[in-house]
Amino acid sequence: MSGKKILWIAALPLLAVLGWAGFAPLKVPSHEELFEIPKGTFARRMAGDKVEILPSRIRLTLGLNDVLLLRNLDDVPQVFGPSIMMSGQSLRLPFEKAAEYQFACTAHASGQMTIVVEPEPVMPWAKVRWRVREWWENRKR
Amino acid sequence: MIRRLAFLLLLGAGLATAAPDPGALKAGVLSPVMAAPEIKLQGSDGKPLDLASYRGKVVLLAFGFSSCGEVCPITLATLAGARKKLGEDAARVQVVYVTVDPERDDAARMKKFLGSFDPSFIGGVGTRAEIDAAQKSYGISSTKQVYADGNYTIGHSSSIYMIDRAGGLRAVMPYGHTVDDFVHDLKILLRP
Numbered sequence: 001m002s003g004k005k006i007l008w009i010a011a012l013p014l015l016a017v018l019g020w021a022g023f024a025p026l027k028v029p030s031h032e033e034l035f036e037i038p039k040g041t042f043a044r045r046m047a048g049d050k051v052e053i054l055p056s057r058i059r060l061t062l063g064l065n066d067v068l069l070l071r072n073l074d075d076v077p078q079v080f081g082p083s084i085m086m087s088g089q090s091l092r093l094p095f096e097k098a099a100e101y102q103f104a105c106t107a108h109a110s111g112q113m114t115i116v117v118e119p120e121p122v123m124p125w126a127k128v129r130w131r132v133r134e135w136w137e138n139r140k141r
Numbered sequence: 142m143i144r145r146l147a148f149l150l151l152l153g154a155g156l157a158t159a160a161p162d163p164g165a166l167k168a169g170v171l172s173p174v175m176a177a178p179e180i181k182l183q184g185s186d187g188k189p190l191d192l193a194s195y196r197g198k199v200v201l202l203a204f205g206f207s208s209c210g211e212v213c214p215i216t217l218a219t220l221a222g223a224r225k226k227l228g229e230d231a232a233r234v235q236v237v238y239v240t241v242d243p244e245r246d247d248a249a250r251m252k253k254f255l256g257s258f259d260p261s262f263i264g265g266v267g268t269r270a271e272i273d274a275a276q277k278s279y280g281i282s283s284t285k286q287v288y289a290d291g292n293y294t295i296g297h298s299s300s301i302y303m304i305d306r307a308g309g310l311r312a313v314m315p316y317g318h319t320v321d322d323f324v325h326d327l328k329i330l331l332r333p
Binding site for chain 1: 165167169170171172173175278279280282298300302313315316317
């Protein structure tokens with residue numbers, strides 16, 4: 001068997017995976033991306049704990065996870081994203097435009113939160129990139 | 142024929158799943174709905190500003206100031222555009238715009254400023270302590286930036302709260318939404 005043939009045989013599974021990743025429809029369990037402020041966050045911060053309970057940068061993708069679901073489980077109101085949220089309240093915020101959004105957030109030590117909404121991955125390469133990034137980020141969680 | 146039928150069925154199924162829910166608000170929805178915090182201020186119409194007096198109407202509540210050159214004119218023009226597009230239903234929508242600059246904004250100044258967008262808009266004015274209390278109730282932040290010549294501007298939260306006809310703080314529209322987005326949501330909130 002020639003070296004070229006062996007190379008082709010070895011490359012076939014990789015091409016098949018790439019083909020699947022680029023052309024199969026993207027699926028997510030829910031459009032909602034949930035973030036919660038745990039109970040006691042305010043008290044911990046008042047005690048001097050520089051607790052970072054939420055990522056300062058949240059990435060969403062149109063058509064996939066394009067709804068931010070914020071939940072305040074703390075005992076006090078929190079300004080979370082564009083709104084004040086009372087204790088026990090949640091905010092369901094849908095996005096329809098790809099852009100970078102800056103919001104105030106009392107749950108962050110910096111007081112700021114950035115939400116990056118990316119366009120829906122339509123082209124095969126964009127789908128591959130989205131899958132790789134999702135896999136990588138889920139691996140870290 | 143069968144192939145064409147199958148194609149149409151698939152297309153229909155695809156459109157059905159892609160179509161957005163017409164009953165869903167474009168604004169962020171707060172849940173459970175809680176009573177909108179009351180604010181103790183003076184209205185630009187010379188009367189005490191009492192949100193409870195607008196029960197039966199949808200109230201769009203936002204914060205800003207009359208010297209704002211960037212965010213406020215766009216927000217107010219958008220809200221005026223939405224009321225215009227609503228036609229008769231506009232009578233059931235009240236815009237309340239509370240100043241974050243009580244040192245410069247009095248009732249007369251707010252009335253003139255808001256009136257240039259829509260004469261039905263009501264401004265909220267008061268002392269620094271009253272404005273601070275109103276801002277705190279709605280989680281509104283504002284930061285004063287002073288220029289070298291002593292003049293200043295104020296960076297402030299730019300979301301618009303939507304208070305339903307029963308006085309519940311129902312939703313919040315982040316800055317940047319269009320007239321059509323507001324019309325869409327107001328039509329839902331005005332439904333019996």
